[in-house]
Amino acid sequence: MKIVLFGYGKMGQIIEKFAQKRGHEIHLIVNSENRNLIRVADLEDADVAIDFGVPQAALSNMELCLEANLPIVMGTTGWYEHIDAIKAKCLSVEGSILYGSNFSIGVNIFFHINKMLAKAIQPYKAYDVQVEEIHHIHKLDAPSGTAITIAEGILNNSDVKTAWVNSLVGEGEEEIIPKANELLIESHRIEEVPGTHTVVYSSEVDQIEFKHTAHSRDGFALGSVIAAEWLFGKQGFYQVTEMFDFNR
Numbered sequence: 001m002k003i004v005l006f007g008y009g010k011m012g013q014i015i016e017k018f019a020q021k022r023g024h025e026i027h028l029i030v031n032s033e034n035r036n037l038i039r040v041a042d043l044e045d046a047d048v049a050i051d052f053g054v055p056q057a058a059l060s061n062m063e064l065c066l067e068a069n070l071p072i073v074m075g076t077t078g079w080y081e082h083i084d085a086i087k088a089k090c091l092s093v094e095g096s097i098l099y100g101s102n103f104s105i106g107v108n109i110f111f112h113i114n115k116m117l118a119k120a121i122q123p124y125k126a127y128d129v130q131v132e133e134i135h136h137i138h139k140l141d142a143p144s145g146t147a148i149t150i151a152e153g154i155l156n157n158s159d160v161k162t163a164w165v166n167s168l169v170g171e172g173e174e175e176i177i178p179k180a181n182e183l184l185i186e187s188h189r190i191e192e193v194p195g196t197h198t199v200v201y202s203s204e205v206d207q208i209e210f211k212h213t214a215h216s217r218d219g220f221a222l223g224s225v226i227a228a229e230w231l232f233g234k235q236g237f238y239q240v241t242e243m244f245d246f247n248r
């Protein structure tokens with residue numbers, strides 16, 4: 001496939017490596033320097049786009065791809081307030097978008113088990129729950145998209161928690177004390193951590209911790225190339241979880 005890469009930072013450069021290994025061609029690279037010069041005609045010969053850029057550009061990149069009739073895998077996080085609007089637009093023009101907060105297989109298994117765990121613990125009110133995420137200091141958004149997906153999995157299987165709240169831990173940051181109905185997502189920014197997510201259930205007598213640690217960005221990058229292969233030839237608005245059999 002001929003792939004357009006939106007974003008050529010930490011993720012974009014690893015995606016290029018995996019795409020080429022799997023026999024694909026990088027047709028065009030878009031970053032902050034050339035984004036304003038890109039027109040529909042520049043995308044015409046491509047087969048699929050993969051976006052790991054910045055939150056503020058995600059919506060316009062998806063709109064451009066819809067206009068160019070180019071399927072796009074959206075890996076960028078931090079733009080989710082626009083989901084309903086872009087989904088409606090995608091469906092109305094019969095376009096093709098797949099988005100996900102995390103493309104690694106391990107985290108998608110984690111998402112699946114997280115929901116099962118929340119369902120199993122739901123009758124036992126002695127347990128309180130919180131989510132913790134740790135990422136590198138360059139990350140622009142908090143909480144992480146992955147932590148939001150994890151929180152949604154818990155909220156949908158809880159009759160106590162009705163919304164999540166975020167507390168970014170660090171000097172000068174306000175400490176957030178959650179109300180009983182609020183699910184706390186605690187965010188930490190430490191050195192070059194690729195991405196660690198933990199769900200903690202605590203009672204007076206014990207604690208259950210469920211944790212995923214990424215050792216590198218390779219799992220995210222490979223997953224996004226597999227997602228592009230999966231999306232090619234399909235029409236619709238998809239989430240990455242739809243790629244995995246265990247969610248069916």
Ligand SMILES: NC(=O)C1=CN([C@@H]2O[C@H](COP(=O)(O)OP(=O)(O)OC[C@H]3O[C@@H](n4cnc5c(N)ncnc54)[C@H](OP(=O)(O)O)[C@@H]3O)[C@@H](O)[C@H]2O)C=CC1
Pocket residue numbers: 006007008009010011012030031032033035051052053054055057061074075076077078100101102103104220
């Ligand atoms: N879903 C998933 O599995 C994962 C998602 N992510 C998400 O991917 C995103 C990128 O992460 P990462 O690679 O670490 O970030 P980086 O900061 O390393 O790279 C961002 C890239 O986006 C480019 N960029 C800036 N503005 C635009 C624009 N208008 N259009 C296109 N590209 C632009 C930057 O260009 P320039 O260098 O010129 O400024 C840079 O190349 C983040 O939102 C992150 O949360 C990350 C890992 C996994």
Ligand SMILES: O=C(O)C1=N[C@H](C(=O)O)C[C@H](O)C1
Pocket residue numbers: 077101102135139140143144145146147194195196220
């Ligand atoms: O910015 C990152 O690095 C990552 N972002 C994604 C997120 O926000 O969940 C996925 C991964 O954890 C790395």
